Amino acid sequence: MFESFKPIAFKGNTIFIKNKLLDRKVPYERKYTMEFNESIPTIYIEEDGKRIANFIVEPIKENPDLSGQYIHLYTSVTKDFIFMMDGIITKNSNLPDLNKKRDFEGVRFQPLFLANCKLNIESEGKGLFDRGLHYSGQVTPGNVRLVCICDFCKKSFSISSFHTGFSESQYFYSEDGLQTLVVNLWDVKGVPGPLASGVDVDRLKQVEKTLPKPTYGKGRYKYYNSFRCPHCQKPYIDFEKFPELRTKEYYGNVFINKEAQVYRKEEK
Numbered sequence: 278m279f280e281s282f283k284p285i286a287f288k289g290n291t292i293f294i295k296n297k298l299l300d301r302k303v304p305y306e307r308k309y310t311m312e313f314n315e316s317i318p319t320i321y322i323e324e325d326g327k328r329i330a331n332f333i334v335e336p337i338k339e340n341p342d343l344s345g346q347y348i349h350l351y352t353s354v355t356k357d358f359i360f361m362m363d364g365i366i367t368k369n370s371n372l373p374d375l376n377k378k379r380d381f382e383g384v385r386f387q388p389l390f391l392a393n394c395k396l397n398i399e400s401e402g403k404g405l406f407d408r409g410l411h412y413s414g415q416v417t418p419g420n421v422r423l424v425c426i427c428d429f430c431k432k433s434f435s436i437s438s439f440h441t442g443f444s445e446s447q448y449f450y451s452e453d454g455l456q457t458l459v460v461n462l463w464d465v466k467g468v469p470g471p472l473a474s475g476v477d478v479d480r481l482k483q484v485e486k487t488l489p490k491p492t493y494g495k496g497r498y499k500y501y502n503s504f505r506c507p508h509c510q511k512p513y514i515d516f517e518k519f520p521e522l523r524t525k526e527y528y529g530n531v532f533i534n535k536e537a538q539v540y541r542k543e544e545k
């Protein structure tokens with residue numbers, strides 16, 4: 278079958294989604310190996326001839342030049358018309374045995390709601406579970422980076438997430454949402470744990486006063502500070518607007534190639 282008759286088609290760095298062809302075929306999936314021609318490649322998504330996303334694949338500092346490398350993409354459209362895409366970056370065109378090779382670079386792209394989407398989803402300012410970047414009951418490996426799209430400026434940015442449940446820790450974002458502090462629950466009494474039910478706001482305020490200042494982010498670290506777009510600084514995970522999301526969002530996030538500030542007991 279010609280590529281142009283397929284509901285999801287590929288050419289170079291562009292992925293074409295055709296709603297009409299998808300209609301009776303969802304759920305639908307296709308794999309594709311894309312070669313990168315640039316050190317910082319972009320994957321373009323078009324839906325019925327309209328550009329709906331530019332995903333920039335920011336390299337990690339251990340592998341800074343992606344030109345000549347490959348991404349093995351797994352793309353799908355769910356029965357509700359949500360486009361999903363995951364990828365594995367490799368130096369040659371063969372996909373390694375991921376059960377044997379643990380040090381692969383995985384990429385998960387923010388799911389896109391297509392024009393035919395049957396669900397009435399308001400994802401603006403929501404968390405990573407609501408956006409389909411993490412799944413509850415399924416741990417996202419630490420070597421999978423997430424490529425997000427800002428709800429406002431539509432630019433993409435890459436983040437890595439860490440699971441606070443396993444490390445018995447809590448995260449705090451700086452006021453400009455650009456830096457992340459990690460606090461071990463045992464080091465500071467009164468820090469709400471992951472999935473905490475009911476947060477004592479007065480106690481939390483006392484706790485926040487004891488936290489160190491961000492080293493490059495602006496303002497104080499606060500539990501309900503939002504995680505923000507690094508381009509326009511509008512909230513991406515808007516905890517100020519949706520405080521009820523905060524305890525459920527048990528993954529903390531840092532921008533790619535940055536490290537979280539770690540609270541040490543003697544710091545003030």
Ligand SMILES: [Zn+2]
Binds near residue numbers: 508510
């Ligand atoms: Zn933005």
